[in-house]
Amino acid sequence: MAREQGRKVIARNRRARFDYRIEDTYEAGLVLTGTEVKSLRAGRASLTDGFAQISDGEVWLYNVHIPQYTEGTWTNHEPRRTRKLLLHRKEIEKLSSRTAEQGLTLVPLSLYFKDGKAKVELGLGRGKRTYDKRHDLASRDAAREMDRALRRRR
Numbered sequence: 001m002a003r004e005q006g007r008k009v010i011a012r013n014r015r016a017r018f019d020y021r022i023e024d025t026y027e028a029g030l031v032l033t034g035t036e037v038k039s040l041r042a043g044r045a046s047l048t049d050g051f052a053q054i055s056d057g058e059v060w061l062y063n064v065h066i067p068q069y070t071e072g073t074w075t076n077h078e079p080r081r082t083r084k085l086l087l088h089r090k091e092i093e094k095l096s097s098r099t100a101e102q103g104l105t106l107v108p109l110s111l112y113f114k115d116g117k118a119k120v121e122l123g124l125g126r127g128k129r130t131y132d133k134r135h136d137l138a139s140r141d142a143a144r145e146m147d148r149a150l151r152r153r154r
Contacts, residue, residue, distance in 0.1 A: 018128075026124070028087045028119065028135050032083065033077050061082065109121045
């Protein structure tokens with residue numbers, strides 16, 4: 001059987017880019033059980049309330065919902081269990097210093113398969129205030145209106 005190539009996105013956290021100003025992104029591997037991988041291959045996952053934390057030199061992913069595999073038996077996994085993320089030691093040290101000093105948060109942006117391996121894209125983000133969110137919405141609406149006016153003019 002041929003190996004998978006490329007990137008197949010399973011889930012995106014669209015709310016994260018609205019709630020946080022993403023300053024940097026990292027790609028991390030996931031430690032999963034067999035039924036979790038099968039459930040992900042079926043394209044089922046939710047990143048809405050997810051976040052990552054660093055404890056004891058390891059990065060853990062919390063509140064990411066991977067539903068139970070429908071064909072699974074007693075070996076099925078718990079949907080919202082904490083999952084270990086795989087990063088290089090230097091990346092973990094860099095992330096821990098930046099989150100501790102500057103008050104940044106690790107947010108999962110997307111969950112995908114890359115060359116057959118499950119990966120998560122983590123964003124190092126700073127929380128937005130409500131007026132920042134309103135400003136973003138207003139600028140997006142203004143850009144949309146300009147595009148509409150240009151299309152009408154053509």
